Amino acid sequence: MKKKWAFVLLSVMLVVLSACGSNGNNKTTNEGATNGGNQGEKQAKITLFQSKVEIAESLENLVKKYKDETGNEVEVWGSAGDSYITQLQTKLAANEGPTIFSVQPGAEAEKFASYYHDMSNESYAKYISPNMALEHDGKVVGVPIGVEGFGLVYNKALYDPATVKDTAGLVSALEKFKADGVNGLSLSQEAYFLIGHIINTPFALQEDPIAFVEQVNKGEVKLSEVPAFQEFAKVLEAIRANSINPMEVTYDTQMGDLATGKTAIVHQGNWSYGMLADYDEMEVGMAPLPILGNDKLAVDIPAGWVINNKASEEQITAANAFLEWLYTSETGKNTIVNDFGFIPAVTTIEPTGLDPLSQQVFDATQAGNTIPWALNYFPQGIIVNDLAPLTSEFFLNASMTPEQYLEKLSEVWVKAAK
């Protein structure tokens, strides 16, 4: 008899627990939906989800200040970079999506297009620098978080880009470095740093990069017959012959070697300047990858922030207000430049105090002296799933020739594009 009661108690516990949970949940949503009352203009609480872990802490500080200044709440969700898309996708599918989230332009942006709130008529849309907005079907759907640029980041004491104007020049520079006992050009094993960024240049140098990518997808063009790629493969071969195997290098050691003078050049972006902070001061600059005589850095927007159109009316209003504040208030503008370290892509911000690499990228952008990120238009997942393994095979297997690499590249590309 006693035990029967124990069982009843157990089931009651179960029910009570779920009721407790539902009470708790109701409280939060009620809080969020309440408009009038407290501070006159208090808006719904919104959530922000983005993939850059490097700025996570600064973002939290930012939303704290936002709350102090306006009384409105923004909650920052976080994830490790790899699982960002998984979590985003799953949460959106379960109607648990965030109010604001970040997407990469290109394939990723296309995928989530049905979730975007149309920003074309919002107040802050006009602040976006020309050609920098994330667009879909002719509407503005995302604000750029900033611009980023990559190229050859070099130690000024060891390398002078003025002396190297083309592929041949680069190759002989690498050979000379090897003879001098310095690691010439260092790539790193992570997919983007191994191949994702450096392969952008030959694509970006084509007449119409997007159309060109389409042709490669369909197998209509053989990369081994395209001059830009032939030179590109020569560069990879030169790296293989004269530098430390990239598969043995991690991002940490890559930058550590640069900072300690063991490596002369790394293929990196302006974000990597932060990695040098732990070491002694040194002079670095960013130079273009001189394939076919290219003299421009690759600059584009890495991601944009979009608003989830499945969120409630009040949440969308609050999200708009937050973005407006971000780009116009002193706090917001300062944070973007100083704490996030982003090069701004909006007209309301005049950047000062940028680090040397970011300054170079900014100047290049202002002067229109850049090539775009064709890599944003690659088939989904190809960099991590196909290009990286193929390139690591190239670096681990000394008998693979540059021509063979390019042939395999074309094959792999067509398969992945299906």
Added chain:
Amino acid sequence: MSKSKNGVVSTLIVILSLLFLSPIYIMLVNSFKTRSELYENVLALPGSFSFEYYSGAMQKMNFLTVFGNSLYVTIATVIFVIVLASMTAWMLVRRDNVMSKIIFFSFVATMLIPFQTLMMPLMQVMDWIRTYLHLPMLNTHEGLIFMNIGFHAGIAVFLYHGFIKSIPIALEEAAVLDGCSTFGVFWRIVFPLLTSITVTVAILDVIASWNDYLLPSLVLSDKGLRTIQLSTFYFFGEFTIVWNQAMAGLTLTIIPVVIFYAFAQKYIIKGIAAGAVK
């Protein structure tokens, strides 16, 4: 065995065990180093033992809150799993009909399914329940506990099933003759005999619940609800890992489980000893 031989072998065993744990040593040692020290030498002892990475990690992780969250979710899950799984397994063993076989088989078979394939449908099912049955399954600890029970059921039932078989049914039959109800037979006779396997299930389940990352990351969104594993994401950047802080943070997540285990395994000995005496 002579005493000195026992002593020598004993020491040898301990040394080998410690060697086995060398990766943990590496983790600990590097949680005290600065980033450039790490870059220089991975295996050496740090120049100075500063706890700054620990306090930094604790602050970033919001340690007390997430610790409490993990504690709540883990304890609730384990209690439900132990109670429900032992009950279920016992009934399955005692009434070994076709239905029982099917049920047992389904528990066991699904232990082979990788979680990744269930993720999306599961979230959708939970969303459906939330919308139509108005039970808050997502973004709550209770929903997470519910799902944990479902996922840990298989292995718990499996373990209990195997061990219940070794309990002679004569004891239960005697109790029934004495007028004991079904509940009484289970809770007064059978469950006490299951102590050692219960502790085993508890340990394994605590570990599984405490260390789970993927499921909580999908179910919980609010910052205040995060479990301790979710809070470690701060250190694992998209391209780079701040190793010294990461190691400090990771050590912090491991310590509670280690303490629990050191404490709990005394009961395995007690339970096993009691069983042997019988």
Added chain:
Amino acid sequence: MNKNSKLWYCIFTMPLYLIFLIVVVIPFLIGIYYSFINWDGIPSNPKVFVGFDNYATLFQDERFLTSAWNTIKFTVFALISVNLLGLIFALIVTSGFKSSNLARTLLFMPNLIGGLILGYIWRFIFTDGFKQIGATTGIDSIFFNWLIDPNYALFALVIVFTWQMAGYTMVIYIAGIQGISDEVMEAAKVDGANLWYRMTKIVFPLLMPSFTICLFLTLSGAFKIYDVNLSLTNGGPIHSTELFAMNIFNEIFGYGNYGLGQAKAIVFFVIVALVTLTQVVITKRREVQM
């Protein structure tokens, strides 16, 4: 009496089974449905019914087949090394040495560390640690970075998995060994049986239930491995360690082919279910009841 006992049956089994159905079985069935469609995972985007197309495709998918083979290789090695080591540990720990309790605590500790974290720590060890040891001791035929060699990377995974799981099986073997009554062991010793005889003729047969459990647990654990796979090798180098769960995951979330990923999952599940079922039947037959 009959109606009453049926009621009890339900009371005892249904609560758990219900939860289990909702959380595991129903999503699994939905997943089976999804394996017959073409979908990219976003609810607002269309689901196109394609029947058995996904199944036909996957059998031609070279990478999937390679991944299946690698998973089988990995599982076999892991099965042997985990259980061997676990059994040895259990035997050591129950042999009555003074340090047994301490040893048991220490040896189990690796299992307390979550998979993701474990992989990161060992990645650190294989990449930086091994390199350093190799440089200082000069034995660089063993101490190089295993993770960038397609041949060795899989073994690195086996080592890490073993390190994590040996303690797990050890615990179960300990319970099994403790369950062998001392009288039987004493009687054998009195009869003049030596260590080897005692081991093989008495201990092993009586440990069969533990074998059943441990083999099954290592089989399912090895086959489902994902966390450690992700953080240790991320499938590299060149997909040589892209085991099954990772291949599916990449198909679904990396390439956005949801239906195909689900189809792969079903196929492999069926195969592994058959294999483990066979294993359980065989070992259960050899269990000796006391």
